[in-house]
């Protein structure tokens with residue numbers, strides 16, 4: 001049977017080696033040649049190519065399939081390694097992690113049970129321990145890898161919910177979560193998935209530097225109690241998605257301890273500080289009950305690579321269920337390390353291998369130096385923007401984002417400025433010269449640079465600012481601009 005030759009087994013090992021080398025070759029060629037982060041192609045044009053491919057008629061040939069893939073994907077992909085990709089929280093990835101990715105998908109261990117993973121489980125456990133030690137969570141800490149920050153946040157809040165329901169005589173509808181107005185939207189999604197009330201997430205106002213105000217939190221907690229409701233968790237953000245601001249963790253931890261409320265620290269973005277020379281920005285994180293980290297953001301790992309860590313491993317029991325065919329109670333009694341006992345997922349990738357090879361080849365300090373480089377760059381970018389009369393820039397960054405907008409004079413009205421900035425973002429993406437993000441602050445449209453590429457220079461930022469100003473100016477000066485946005 002011809003199909004058998006496609007299996008990775010003893011007979012297919014050579015074919016596997018060659019196919020992966022072929023694929024890597026194509027990627028390397030595109031990475032080397034990419035002169036822009038994006039070609040600016042429209043979804044309609046790309047769909048015309050992809051939708052007409054007949055999936056019931058295989059090409060039967062690796063080279064032909066890679067040629068086709070080059071045309072429908074690699075040619076027009078968005079390249080995060082490019083120094084002018086400055087949009088979302090996507091990092092360029094390190095080669096040791098890609099090596100890990102190749103190995104883990106080929107061996108295809110599944111980390112739900114020991115009998116599907118062996119050493120994979122022990123490696124994951126070592127990395128969880130390594131991370132909890134870096135955080136300082138104490139001797140009872142534990143955790144598990146997840147697919148991303150969203151999943152880690154849902155998982156952490158599920159544990160907080162179940163702890164609250166165990167401890168207090170209340171129903172899920174009474175529980176409230178406190179997060180700053182700058183917290184990630186996955187907190188709200190989590191509340192919905194966890195069956196909490198529609199208004200379960202209370203948005204705590206921030207201070208001028210876009211961090212949660214402890215005083216405002218204190219008042220919110222008191223008001224919640226007065227209303228007969230139950231504070232379930234405070235979600236502190238260590239690196240907000242828009243501003244990179246780190247909530248005042250020591251003060252929030254004090255408040256949580258005093259009031260007996262679960263403290264979750266969402267360090268999806270800020271976790272890179274754990275290996276950086278700015279580690280003290282995370283002071284107080286060691287007092288959390290649970291922590292989210294996204295290695296695929298500030299540890300330069302490919303998607304997906306994230307973890308949830310907890311101070312007290314006993315709380316992980318809220319995700320423990322036994323199945324006779326997979327992880328019978330007997331196995332737990334024999335102390336077989338079955339990670340499924342800690343995770344809402346069953347079949348689970350050995351993502352930990354990417355971080356393992358990264359630490360074994362590069363080491364933590366090297367990863368930290370990459371993150372420090374982008375934080376330094378953001379500060380240089382802030383100074384550039386602060387001295388540029390074409391732009392208004394918000395808060396000096398603690399991490400690596402810049403939120404600003406084109407506003408060359410105080411007599412440009414707010415609506416016009418909104419439209420000009422929206423236009424500039426769209427125009428620069430369509431040209432493919434750079435990718436920048438956008439956000440809304442106090443009802444107005446801003447532009448955002450998320451700097452995660454240590455190869456990006458201050459000159460790159462300057463070039464992008466010139467391009468943005470040029471597009472915004474074109475918009476402001478011509479009716480061509482307004483008709484384009486309308487279209």
Ligand SMILES: *Cc1c(COP(=O)(O)O)cnc(C)c1O
Pocket residue numbers: 089147148149150151153183184186237239240241266267268269294306
């Ligand atoms: C990115 C991010 C998340 C979500 O993480 P995913 O890996 O995208 O699911 C959660 N919280 C913060 C603060 C983030 O920046």
